[in-house]
Structure formats: structure tokens, C-alpha cells
Amino acid sequence: MSKSLTEQLKQEVEKRRTFAIISHPDAGKTTLTEKLLLFGGAIRLAGTVKARKASKHATSDWMEIEKQRGISVTSSVMQFDYNGHRINILDTPGHQDFSEDTYRTLTAADSAVMLIDVAKGVEAQTIKLFQVCAKRGIPIFTFINKLDREGRSPFELLEELEQVLGIRSVPMNWPIGMGRGLCGVYDRMNNQVELFQGDDHSNIQVQKVEDYRDPHIREMAGEFLHDQLCEELELLDVAGDEFDYEKVKRGELTPVFFGSAINNFGLQTFLENFLKLAPSPAPRQSTSGEIDPTNEKFSGYVFKIQANMNPAHRDRIAFLRICSGKFQRGMSVRHVRAGKDIKLAQPQQFLAQDRDIVDEAFPGDIIGLFDPGIFRIGDSLSQGSEIVFDELPTFSPEIFARVTVKNALKHKQYQKGVDQLTEEGTIQVFHNAGVFDETILGVVGQLQFEVFEHRMKAEYGVDVQLQRLGFQFARWVVGSQIDPTKFRINSQLVKDKKDNFVALFENEYAMRTAMEKMPDVKFLETAP
Ligand code: G4P
Numbered sequence: 001m002s003k004s005l006t007e008q009l010k011q012e013v014e015k016r017r018t019f020a021i022i023s024h025p026d027a028g029k030t031t032l033t034e035k036l037l038l039f040g041g042a043i044r045l046a047g048t049v050k051a052r053k054a055s056k057h058a059t060s061d062w063m064e065i066e067k068q069r070g071i072s073v074t075s076s077v078m079q080f081d082y083n084g085h086r087i088n089i090l091d092t093p094g095h096q097d098f099s100e101d102t103y104r105t106l107t108a109a110d111s112a113v114m115l116i117d118v119a120k121g122v123e124a125q126t127i128k129l130f131q132v133c134a135k136r137g138i139p140i141f142t143f144i145n146k147l148d149r150e151g152r153s154p155f156e157l158l159e160e161l162e163q164v165l166g167i168r169s170v171p172m173n174w175p176i177g178m179g180r181g182l183c184g185v186y187d188r189m190n191n192q193v194e195l196f197q198g199d200d201h202s203n204i205q206v207q208k209v210e211d212y213r214d215p216h217i218r219e220m221a222g223e224f225l226h227d228q229l230c231e232e233l234e235l236l237d238v239a240g241d242e243f244d245y246e247k248v249k250r251g252e253l254t255p256v257f258f259g260s261a262i263n264n265f266g267l268q269t270f271l272e273n274f275l276k277l278a279p280s281p282a283p284r285q286s287t288s289g290e291i292d293p294t295n296e297k298f299s300g301y302v303f304k305i306q307a308n309m310n311p312a313h314r315d316r317i318a319f320l321r322i323c324s325g326k327f328q329r330g331m332s333v334r335h336v337r338a339g340k341d342i343k344l345a346q347p348q349q350f351l352a353q354d355r356d357i358v359d360e361a362f363p364g365d366i367i368g369l370f371d372p373g374i375f376r377i378g379d380s381l382s383q384g385s386e387i388v389f390d391e392l393p394t395f396s397p398e399i400f401a402r403v404t405v406k407n408a409l410k411h412k413q414y415q416k417g418v419d420q421l422t423e424e425g426t427i428q429v430f431h432n433a434g435v436f437d438e439t440i441l442g443v444v445g446q447l448q449f450e451v452f453e454h455r456m457k458a459e460y461g462v463d464v465q466l467q468r469l470g471f472q473f474a475r476w477v478v479g480s481q482i483d484p485t486k487f488r489i490n491s492q493l494v495k496d497k498k499d500n501f502v503a504l505f506e507n508e509y510a511m512r513t514a515m516e517k518m519p520d521v522k523f524l525e526t527a528p
Contacts, residue, residue: 007268009294009326009362011339017278018088018321020106022130023115024123028145033078033089039271040080040087077319077366085275090368092129100425100444101304103395104377106132108303108321108366111139111278114254118144118178119152122164130165139248141274142169142256148196148263150179153234155255158240161254163350170241170248171256172273174212176221176229184211185258185266186229188236189243193217196265204504206268225370230305247275281364284323286380287388291324293363298325298333299382300367301389302375305424317368318375324384327361333381335374337386342381377425396525397428397442400471400504401449404439406463417460422497427452430474430494430502439495439497440504441466442474475510478528479521486517501525 003105006351023029071121078089090109092102106112112133113390116122133140144157151432154175161169173185175192184195193216195205209216218226234298247253259266283290291299304319327344335342361367369375380388418439421427426448432438443449449466471492478501485504487493490510496504503523505511515523 005296005326006294008487009216009295009296010479011295011363012086012326014403015109016086016088016280016362017082018109018281018364019278020090020109020368021112021113021115022090022092022106022126024117024120024125026127027115027117027120027123029115029128032113032143032145032267033044033091034088035261035264035267035269036079036089036096039267040082041200045148062456077192082271083275086364087275088364090366098397100448102129103132103444104303104425107136108319109133109138109140110281110364114140114273116142116144116157116280118146118157118258121152121160124248127164130167134167134251137251139251139277139279140167140254141278142254142271143261144256144258145261146177147175147178147185147265148182148260149259150413154258156171158256161256167254168241168247168252169254169256170243170257171236173237173257173259173269173286174229175231175258175272176217177225182223182260182265183225185269186217186233187269188212188233190269193220194266195220195270196260196263231383244276244434249279278451282321285390286391291387291389291524293324296326297382298327298331299323299380299387299389300327301381302344302369302377302379305371305377316371316373316375318371318379320365320367320369320381322361322363322365323389325364327358327365327367329359331383334386335385336380336382336386338374339377339378342374344381390477394425394428394526395444396446397474398450398472399446400440400442400469400474401466402438402469403441404465404467406465410460410462413460414456414462414464417456417462421452421455426455428474429497430504431497432492432494440469442504468508469504472507473505474526475505475511475523476527477501477503477518477523479518481518481520486514489513497528498527 020031021032078091080087090105092105106129107139112129114126116126130140142161144154158169158171161167172189173187173194175182175185176522177183177429182196184193186193191211192208197205199262207216211228217229219411221229222298241253243255244253248255248474255273256334257266257270257273259270262395263265281293283292299324299430300320302318302320304317305378306317329449330343330345332343358367405411422429429438430442432440441449453464456464476496477493484493490506491514492504494504497501
């Protein structure tokens, strides 16, 4: 007898883990991703992902900037199987110049792996990405990388997680030595040691022990390191946080793993514990209430649109996160915003940049839909009833520029380009409806300006000029008592595309002053 759909959905959802790796550039995200793919047998050769990074995306020429700067501007998705689990890794751009895309991709993840360099600790970009995850309350797992190098004391790093990010931590394993003296890690949850041996450290052994006082460890690590281990773990037992799964699930406590991605060290402990603890796809909020992933009706939402991945077709791909039901190729679904049914004929799934046609997919999976220009970021697709997922958050821009068109005759194309790029979420547009009609662009990362300039030229044939403005903050102002004359010093009042008032401020002081002067007006970080 064939399984019922609900039964099949339960099983498929249960085995899925969809997560993003968040880190500051150089912490080792490419390396970690590659090692995880190797574990899963999704790639056979070390260097595959790295080579992709190094070849600067030879397959996607739409973004010259990617090539010029050797960075991945847009995020891709990688899927593989391990130990009965189906894993989806959402790749987020690692460069300092990241964008709203990066933030939005995080909304498609059910958990995050925060990767930290043992010598550098919590860095600027880690903080930003962490905050987006923390806002959503998803579980965050920490991997402290490069243990084969001298780094900071594990206690100091844990303290930093709490001080800088405000999250408590529970070490799942603990280093025995570090740098040249790295001998292994002790797995606190499973009472075993993972030893790092051999001249080239290629020999990794896992051995079950009684507990950390076990004489076997002393034999292998020597008296000095073993005494240190015992001392540190005793301290942790007494003063450290206890493992509390409920807190982990709410994102209040982060399980911490130490290891070295490049040496495969500590990775197995990490991956296996992570798969055990990380959540499978959870219910999602929609206008019709909570949608359970095992709901038989298919539903999902577009979290990202990428233009012209395949230069031969100049197509666009809309990335859809499946939230419930079973996806089948050729199925008809409701495009809720457009108010019409569409057929999902040529969906694609991803292993990095290689695209495969997918026949079926389940909640937690990401599929790429061919987009002839019908999708916008945040669009919901559903079967049966009309489900609308809570709109994706827009993020407050932090960098601003005045834009002008060099050739006034190109104004129509310019407008088309601006509309399209706003829809894709590359930029936010503001107008100053004063004496001069001035267009101001707001973005989260500097790179978005470069992307804008490049795509306006390449896709719409329009040369634009951007002049950086000194503003740092945008706040949507709501209320009946808005006084435009109060936005003259180090600030400016503009309107967004829906005619909402937005105040731009050069510094925090100007922002605070305006808030104090208009106590009845609300200043919101994102559009109301
Ligand atoms: P990213 O994607 O986060 O930017 O980092 P990536 O994996 O490219 O790693 C950044 C650098 O850190 C690379 O060195 C990489 O080899 C190194 N690395 C990653 N994991 C470890 C580790 O566990 N231990 C040590 N010692 N190094 C690690 P690179 O010199 O910049 O590049 P390459 O010459 O290795 O290609």
C-alpha cells in the first residue's frame, strides 16, 4: 500500500535540515561548506567549492563585479544527504559588502551555523548576521574554527559571545591543546575524545572514554594538557551553562563546537550533533495563521530573485522556500499577489552553481523557478487556498546616494530599471518632493551601488551617476504631527515609493533630537 501524503510529508520534513552559515570573511566558510559536502559525498574532490570561488563564477557572467572582485554577490543553495538526513545549506555572500539578499536568505533558514575564527573571535559581519538570526529566534550553533592555529582562550571566546552578542553558550566539546600543541577535542556530550594525530594530522581517531578524567586521555595527551583539560572542564561543570534544549531551540543558548575545518577535525562531532539538535522545518506564519509543513497543500514564498544566471538565456531565477506540502514538477499553483494560477514547469534545485531539474521537493527545500518577470520578493505561491506568508522584512538602509541619469533621453529605461531593481530588492528608492525632484537610493552594503550601476548599464543601457550622501540612518516617520521644518539640520525628509515619509539622518544625535522634538511621531526602522 502506498504511504499517505501526510505520512510521506512527516518523514520528509523530519529528515530535512535547512541552515545558513554566518561568518565574517576569511573565517573559513568556503572550507567548511566544502568539507560538509565531501562528508555527504555531494562532491568527490576537495577544492571543488574553493575552485568555484577562485574561478569567480565562470558560469555567471551577468555580474562582472563578481569576477572583478572574486566574490559571490548572490547566494546559492547546496543540497546533500548525510546519515538519512537531507541537508540544504543556504550560502550567504561572505564579503564585507553584503546586501539585503544576505539578510533575506536568512529568513529561509531554520537554523544557523555561526563560524568564528579562534584567533579573531566575533567580528563585524558576524554581529550583523547574528542579529538578523536572533530577531527571528532561530537556533544558532557555533563552530570555532582554526584550532590548529594559536588562538584565544576558549573561555575568553565564550565570554565574548555573551558580551558582544548577548547569547549564552554551552561548549559541546573542548580543545585539548591548541595550535602546534593541538592534541584533540573532548566531546562532553558523548564522553569521547577525538584525537588529532600523525605528522600531518591526517589521522583522526575517535575513542570512547569514561569521562574527561579517564587515564587514557592522560596517556595520549600527556600530563600537562590533561591537567589543563581537567581544570577547565571542572570549572565549566561548576560555572558554565547547562545544556538546555528548549533554550537552544529558542535561540537563547548556542551550542559551541571547536575544530579545524581545513583538517576535517572536529567536523564529524559537529555534523552529527548538529543534525541531532538542529530543527527540521517548523510551521510558518501566514495571514491565514500558522502553516504546518505537513499540511498537504503546497505553499512557499520567494525570498530572492537573481537575474541572468544563465547568460545564454538571460533568464531570471526566483528562489522559493517550500513551507508546506509536496512540490511536483508541472503542478499548478496560485500566484497569490497576481491573482492567477501558474504552472511550475521547469524548477531547478542547486548544488552550488550546477542546476538540476527537480521533479519533487518538500518543505525546507529551495527550488529555483524560471521567472519571466512575474515574481517579486516576498511573493507567496500556494495550492488550494490563498496563503500569504508574512511579508519578508525590509531592512533599514545604511548607505545613501543621489542618483542622476547622464543621458536625459534614457529616462524611460532608467525608470524601468529602477522599478525592476527595487522589486528585486537590490535597492530602496526615495524621492525628495521639494523644489527639485531628486532620487535618493538607499542600500545596506556598498556593493549594492556597484551592482546597481553595473546592471543599469548592462541591462538597460543607462549610465547613471551616484553621489554619496552623508546619511547613516533611515526612519519611517508616522503620525499626524510631522513637522518638515524639523528635518533641516543633518537630516532630510523624503518619501518612499508608497509615499510614506522617511527621515534620513547623518548621525545618531540628529535622529535623537528629531525624536525628542516630535514625541507623538513614531520613527520606525522599516516601512510601516
Ligand atoms: P571564507 O569563505 O569564510 O572567506 O573563508 P575560506 O574558507 O576561504 O578560508 C579562509 C582562509 O582560512 C583560507 O586560507 C583557508 O585555507 C583558511 N582556513 C580555513 N579553515 C582553516 C583551518 O581550520 N585552519 C587553518 N589554519 N586555516 C583554515 P587562505 O590562505 O586565504 O586560502 P588558501 O590558500 O587556503 O586557498
